[in-house]
Amino acid sequence: MNLLLLDKTDFTGPDSVSITGRRFMHVKKVIRAKVGTGLSCGLINGKMGTGKVTHWDKNGFRMDVALDREPPEPLPLTLVIALPRPKMLKRILQSAASLGVKKIFLINSWRVEKSYWQSDLLDGEKLERHLRLGLEQAKDTIMPALYLERYFTSFVKKDLTRMGKGKKCILAHPKTSQACPVGVSKETILVIGPEGGFIDLEVDTLAEAGFSPFNMGPRILRVETAVTALIARLFPS
């Protein structure tokens, strides 16, 4: 945790907050803060700054905060990804959030195992927890928007076609010779398939929606490695 994320409900006054629960335990055990300790903090979807611990007891702590800086610029990227297995999804959400992605669609695909859609993880709050961990890691406050789309064809034909207008629309796909673009400045939608890739029919549907396939080189990467590698190539800031 490099930034303590604050909620509006943490505020007890205009410039003071009270922190309990998970964040308190982390600040206690890992950061080992005490009265007087300064901490980086930021209001969720708001400004960032610093806080100073003013009171400490066994249930939580209070802090005076001064939030005066804007969070880092978001990436101009929408990430559309076939739902991975839950354990991998956690890490992907954390790393995507830490890299500055602000819009993520988890979609169905022929090779997505049906059981993944039954995972407890897909409860809104649990997903949000992993996005928060990514923001806390990266020192950012803007919570990514996350959408679940169980119907591949209607999502691609209707929503993705509409969303893609005027944007760079690309699709990671091994069976093509086009290399991954590097250093994109335009607003981009990146589609990444499941382990084993999209089936041909899905690739065709995405192509009709305006998505150009590119390959990632001679090596096959795990989805979580591919997500980070592709974002890093597209936006090597």
Added chain:
Amino acid sequence: MNLLLLDKTDFTGPDSVSITGRRFMHVKKVIRAKVGTGLSCGLINGKMGTGKVTHWDKNGFRMDVALDREPPEPLPLTLVIALPRPKMLKRILQSAASLGVKKIFLINSWRVEKSYWQSDLLDGEKLERHLRLGLEQAKDTIMPALYLERYFTSFVKKDLTRMGKGKKCILAHPKTSQACPVGVSKETILVIGPEGGFIDLEVDTLAEAGFSPFNMGPRILRVETAVTALIARLFPS
């Protein structure tokens, strides 16, 4: 597993192998192979090709193989990384191997917890297992060389200084304004610090050894995300 890695000891004839143990269980349960199934395979540190299952029983299977293709080109990169916590190390070894890194040094640093050096994982065979998983994922056969270096100062002053001659020597370090290079063609040594970064003295020692610091942008990434993102930027093939 996208490639079945073969050892010399698997061969029962010039073009036939016998597979038992972990690889057998994977091929049985995940790939669900049977007599006649074709599998991508490759000899460790040798050529790649295909195999066809000729015999199957409850303890293993036999396969005829034709190995006629070279593995993908290695990255011209040496990765030097402060020893991360064991769980993260596993994933870093897998992803670095899958990305084509062939030389990895795990080094000590002020902020590396001493207990990490006591981890069971640091037994040679266990480390190699994770590198193998990366090769099997990526379809590669060349096993990365892995070195453990517990003495930061002597390693950097002697070995790293010597190794760096004629190479591009760079160091990921947040406290600098230089951006990460993109698309390097020269043989490169990339040094990545621990969570929390190298201390100033370590950065100075690395600078004396010829390493130029660069920063990774406004966001702080976990080491495992940073490793993948940096390799992808340096070598966006």
